[in-house]
Amino acid sequence: MAKRLPSRRQTGPPSNSRASKKRPTLRRSTKSGQHKGRPKRSAPSGGTPNLWVGTALPGLEDLLKGELDQRFKDHVTHVPHSKGGECHFVFGGRSRALLSLRLCHVLSLRRDFRVARPRTLLSPEHLAAIVSDLKTVMEVTPAEKFTGLRLDAAGSDSPTMQRLGSQIAEKLSLPFANDTGDLVLALRPGETGWEVLSRVGARPLGTRAWRKVDYRGSLSGTVAAALVELSRPAPGDRFLNLMCGSGSILIERLKWGRAKMMVGVDNIPQALDASKHNSTAAGLRDRIKLLRADTRALPFAEASFDRLCADLPWGQSIGTRESNISLYRDTFAEAHRICRRGGKFVVLTQDHRSLDALEGVVERGWRLLGERSFAQRGFRSRCRVYERSD
Incomplete structure (x- = not known):
């Protein structure tokens, strides 16, 4: 049976189901998962378990899942999801350790809201939760200076989305720049309401800092x-x-x-x-x-x-x-x-x-x-x- 997500990652009316109150058990260990022959890495210290989404190129999801298991097996609990090209997982280690993933193209912090429509996300409680998540991902890459907030969602130019983006940006002291912003917030329908994904980094994780010269047909x-x-x-x-x-x-x-x-x-x-x-x-x-x-x-x-x-x-x-x-x-x-x-x-x-x-x-x-x-x-x-x- 699939494990429920930690209750702090769900925002909305509590479920009457006894199973919904359970938190996934994250085993602690002084050793991280290692690929045979891979140099040893220090295990990330324990942190508050969060729900993350790692996006891979469609067809490479299993390799990303394998990398997570090899590096962080004692800190990762995989969460089933119907979306292709993604790995959803609860991670109990230091968030910055995830920046070392080589097979992850985009890394995002996920929060589920049990609401029927995005307009409900304008409530003070939900706004505070979204802002908290964005601050969390900004702290993962503290050296980066974000230029603005951008919403990635169907109907992002609608009055509701524009109002939502403006209010979130104001609380972060950032401009709401829906065309050029590099702090990206994605909203999409989920299984029980809406999923809100806060992207880590001003650029996708798969963008390499060492790439100074592009050559025709260069691989990512x-x-x-x-x-x-x-x-x-x-x-x-x-x-x-x-x-x-x-x-x-x-x-x-x-x-x-x-x-x-x-x-x-x-x-x-x-x-x-x-x-x-x-x-x-x-x-x-x-x-x-x-x-x-x-x-x-x-x-x-x-x-x-x-x-x-x-x-x-x-x-x-x-x-x-x-x-x-x-x-x-x-x-x-x-x-x-x-x-x-x-x-x-x-x-x-x-x-x-x-x-x-x-x-x-x-x-x-x-x-x-x-x-x-x-x-x-x-x-x-x-x-x-x-x-x-x-």
Whole structure:
């Protein structure tokens, strides 16, 4: 049976159900959940349990849930919810510890109001609860200076929503800037009334501070972190990022934990420059070796690497369907040569047809461990994980 939410996170008439008075039990421990091989992290000290929502790209929710369990398993209680692309959970540790999540695109504090329509949220009791939540998320990132409040809701330009936004902003001593505000309050219908989500940070959590230079087709930090997780990393890895672009995968791999060797290759100078700038901003430049090389003829000995990742090119701006098929085939052959037996190769592309056209060819010597698709920037990407089998 699904556990009820803590009573402090529900605002409205009390339920007559005995179960509604129960609070989920959050186990306390001096150790946080650890991914096998992941560097140890200190467990967050106990705090008031709050209900949080972590938003992931649709198709990557299970990875976010796994990250929560691995890092904070003694402090997290998952809460069932029908909304796709989200993980709802009660967290009893320090709120700032959640800022370390690599697979969470947006992090919000959730409060449920048992009301039929948003107009009721204008009551002093409900306004005070919303303002309290916004102050809580502002304290999670105290160094950030918010420029204004923005409502994210259907009908946000209606008189009721405008009045609600203005009154909340006034209590926070912020302007109500519904087009440009960076303190975001989302309102949406819930199962028993309305859910109000207060976003953490002036930017989504998935926006990386180290990204100083964008390169065409650069992966977001959360997607890069997902590819790293799917590669099943280990501290002793020799890791190679083919077609490294702006360096997102390399940086996220080192944010995961240490590696024996980190190498990124690309044959475009502008891409390597972007990787240099971003890895420098991340404080990781001296731990990454960047080389200009063609992925079809790499300057490495056989079985030089344990983990490989590649964000394969796609689309007419990169190449034709025929040239992509040829590139994919040759890249797989070269990856097979330099990957040790039992090593992993993670590939991502939006050109599904080119990858499908090579089934039975690129997979020679590889065993397909899994495949998933997820949405990003309006496109549907496909990710496959292979293991070298011979």
